[in-house]
Amino acid sequence: MSSLPMAEVSEAVDTPRVQAASRPPTLVCMPVITADALHTVIDRLVTALPYGDILIASPDAPPDSHIDSPHEGQTVRTVPYPPQPAHAGWLLTSADYLAAANMARELNAGTTLLLGPEAASLSAEALHALCAAVIHGADLALPRYNVGPHEGLVNAALLYPLSRALYGVENRMPLTLDAAFSPRMAARFAVVARKASNTANDLMLWPAAEAAVASLHTREVPVGDRVLPHPDAGDLNSLLAQIAGSLFSDLEAKAAFWQRARNVTPPVLAPAAATHATAASAEDLAEVVAMAESFRNAFTNLQEIWSLVVPPQSLLALKKLSLSSPEGFAMPANLWARTVYDFVLAHRLRTINRGHLLGAFTPLYLAWVGSHVRRSDGDPAAAEQHIEETAAAFIAERPYVLARWRWPDRFNP
Amino acid sequence: MGQQISSALRQSMDRVVVMLAHFLPGLLAFFVALAVLWLIGWGLSFLLRRLLTSVRFDERVATKENSGSPANLADWSPSNSPTLLISRAVFWGCILAGLAVGISAFNASYSATPEISLFLLPYLTHATGAILLLLIGTLLARFLSRSVLIGAVNAQLHYARFLSLGVKWLVLVLTAAMALDHLQIGGTIVALAFGILFGGIVLTLALAIGLGSRDLVSRSIEKTIEKPTSAKPADVSPMNEAAEAPRPRLRHF
Numbered sequence: 001m002s003s004l005p006m007a008e009v010s011e012a013v014d015t016p017r018v019q020a021a022s023r024p025p026t027l028v029c030m031p032v033i034t035a036d037a038l039h040t041v042i043d044r045l046v047t048a049l050p051y052g053d054i055l056i057a058s059p060d061a062p063p064d065s066h067i068d069s070p071h072e073g074q075t076v077r078t079v080p081y082p083p084q085p086a087h088a089g090w091l092l093t094s095a096d097y098l099a100a101a102n103m104a105r106e107l108n109a110g111t112t113l114l115l116g117p118e119a120a121s122l123s124a125e126a127l128h129a130l131c132a133a134v135i136h137g138a139d140l141a142l143p144r145y146n147v148g149p150h151e152g153l154v155n156a157a158l159l160y161p162l163s164r165a166l167y168g169v170e171n172r173m174p175l176t177l178d179a180a181f182s183p184r185m186a187a188r189f190a191v192v193a194r195k196a197s198n199t200a201n202d203l204m205l206w207p208a209a210e211a212a213v214a215s216l217h218t219r220e221v222p223v224g225d226r227v228l229p230h231p232d233a234g235d236l237n238s239l240l241a242q243i244a245g246s247l248f249s250d251l252e253a254k255a256a257f258w259q260r261a262r263n264v265t266p267p268v269l270a271p272a273a274a275t276h277a278t279a280a281s282a283e284d285l286a287e288v289v290a291m292a293e294s295f296r297n298a299f300t301n302l303q304e305i306w307s308l309v310v311p312p313q314s315l316l317a318l319k320k321l322s323l324s325s326p327e328g329f330a331m332p333a334n335l336w337a338r339t340v341y342d343f344v345l346a347h348r349l350r351t352i353n354r355g356h357l358l359g360a361f362t363p364l365y366l367a368w369v370g371s372h373v374r375r376s377d378g379d380p381a382a383a384e385q386h387i388e389e390t391a392a393a394f395i396a397e398r399p400y401v402l403a404r405w406r407w408p409d410r411f412n413p
Numbered sequence: 414m415g416q417q418i419s420s421a422l423r424q425s426m427d428r429v430v431v432m433l434a435h436f437l438p439g440l441l442a443f444f445v446a447l448a449v450l451w452l453i454g455w456g457l458s459f460l461l462r463r464l465l466t467s468v469r470f471d472e473r474v475a476t477k478e479n480s481g482s483p484a485n486l487a488d489w490s491p492s493n494s495p496t497l498l499i500s501r502a503v504f505w506g507c508i509l510a511g512l513a514v515g516i517s518a519f520n521a522s523y524s525a526t527p528e529i530s531l532f533l534l535p536y537l538t539h540a541t542g543a544i545l546l547l548l549i550g551t552l553l554a555r556f557l558s559r560s561v562l563i564g565a566v567n568a569q570l571h572y573a574r575f576l577s578l579g580v581k582w583l584v585l586v587l588t589a590a591m592a593l594d595h596l597q598i599g600g601t602i603v604a605l606a607f608g609i610l611f612g613g614i615v616l617t618l619a620l621a622i623g624l625g626s627r628d629l630v631s632r633s634i635e636k637t638i639e640k641p642t643s644a645k646p647a648d649v650s651p652m653n654e655a656a657e658a659p660r661p662r663l664r665h666f
Contacts, residue, residue: 359563
């Protein structure tokens with residue numbers, strides 16, 4: 001997946017101008033936000049999309065009201081929001097995708113831009129880049145935000161490596177907060193989201209995975225900085241269980257797709273310079289010490305449960321990790337990859353209750369976080385290197401999960 | 414004298430043989446009834462399993478259920494298969510019916526003591542209820558102890574295993590007391606012993622939790638007093654909960 005630099009995108013959108021008149025409108029689905037934030041977003045949209053009509057669906061704006069545009073011939077107006085639970089969560093849910101897809105079909109929108117909470121922090125260039133990617137042929141444009149070395153850790157540890165290894169999607173933030181998509185992708189979302197809401201399963205939808213399964217073109221677009229919204233409620237355990245459970249269920253549902261052999265491009269890793277040990281800051285070291293201690297406690301108490309999920313050699317490696325010093329606390333990337341795959345399989349086979357399985361997964365994830373903190377030491381380049389090594393390990397261990405998925409009893413611990 | 418002894422013995426032997434002659438047909442009727450119902454149960458369970466497998470009952474149940482809910486039928490079924498659960502329930506239901514029919518048949522053919530079925534049938538139902546209680550209680554104890562263990566570990570409690578064992582034994586003791594009460598065994602002795610044991614376990618757990626988490630409670634109260642309008646925290650690392658940094662260093666989402 002590639003992304004065009006902003007300048008090339010601008011020039012491509014600007015010409016030929018005569019086509020702007022016949023371009024279908026752009027539908028923008030807004031979350032529940034304050035009036036000031038709404039005006040800010042609308043101003044930026046008008047700046048970002050100078051050609052073609054803009055339809056804005058917002059739970060907070062009165063429907064069918066016209067907004068002045070400085071661009072000649074452009075119509076900007078609000079449209080009624082569907083009568084269903086408002087787009088108010090911290091994540092985009094299948095109901096949000098369904099509502100956006102239905103509106104896009106009814107309004108014949110050429111590009112649909114679905115924005116999440118804190119959308120006012122997106123710049124006009126970011127909004128422009130997302131829409132331009134779809135105009136230029138992508139069915140789905142997903143943003144790549146500038147995140148710090150200690151931000152978006154669930155994406156870095158679990159969602160991105162799994163999506164890349166199994167779906168072949170190079171999207172750094174599968175748990176996306178915003179998305180732009182074409183009518184074809186909207187039709188796909190409508191079908192999938194309607195099925196998800198009927199089965200009373202969890203309400204999350206994985207857009208990159210859906211695009212991959214439908215053989216639609218996905219593009220990742222750098223959008224710069226964005227304020228990441230805080231989760232509404234719940235602690236790390238419940239949120240991680242919800243998100244990991246949703247992803248594992250999605251993997252199970254799409255097993256026929258990712259079981260087929262395909263060339264998955266491993267990430268390009270920087271030379272071995274990134275593996276040198278740096279002196280960790282006092283704060284980071286204190287953090288790692290605490291995480292190492294909590295992992296030791298978790299191993300002591302949960303090894304019987306983990307032994308039902310992971311094979312003996314992985315359990316032995318986890319035991320060695322629990323006994324290591326904070327300075328040497330590092331979960332090998334291949335161990336983390338195999339452990340995640342084992343949990344995916346256990347989720348499918350219901351080896352133990354799924355709630356218990358996902359609860360027992362949290363300390364292992366925090367062990368990866370501890371390793372990441374120790375390895376990166378606040379350096380964004382080192383953090384990025386570690387994340388790409390993790391993704392490469394997931395790709396390298398792909399045959400392991402394929403074999404275990406097909407013959408689960410043969411490797412049953 | 415010898416003739417009287419041998420005559421008495423011969424008469425006793427005759428009485429026992431006659432009693433056995435009356436008893437054996439009833440016993441045979443009991444086993445025949447049990448065998449017939451066993452065959453019927455096996456046949457019904459086989460047909461039901463084939464039927465449910467052909468309509469993909471397990472997959473339909475799995476798609477309808479919420480993956481994280483503790484009330485998932487698949488999680489409580491043997492081999493996580495609701496089909497197997499239903500077929501086995503039908504089989505054992507037929508076995509129980511066979512036992513009931515067998516006891517009635519035994520009573521009908523052995524007319525010397527007609528009160529046997531009046532005594533055995535209710536006790537059979539009580540015994541079945543007690544066995545079901547024990548089964549459900551054991552499953553519940555395992556589920557709850559594991560839930561408490563995982564929750565306590567994720568909450569960074571060092572006495573997680575102790576807490577989990579306490580919960581498990583609480584539920585098992587309660588189940589055993591209920592089963593014995595259902596069978597009407599022991600009476601007040603069982604009730605008293607249960608009360609003492611249960612109360613002791615609860616007191617021990619309360620002391621352990623209270624003494625072990627007093628630092629956490631005092632820190633929580635101090636935070637509430639000093640910062641009544643603090644901002645909503647982001648996702649923090651476990652040890653950052655007690656930190657006074659205005660911005661969390663780790664963001665998981």
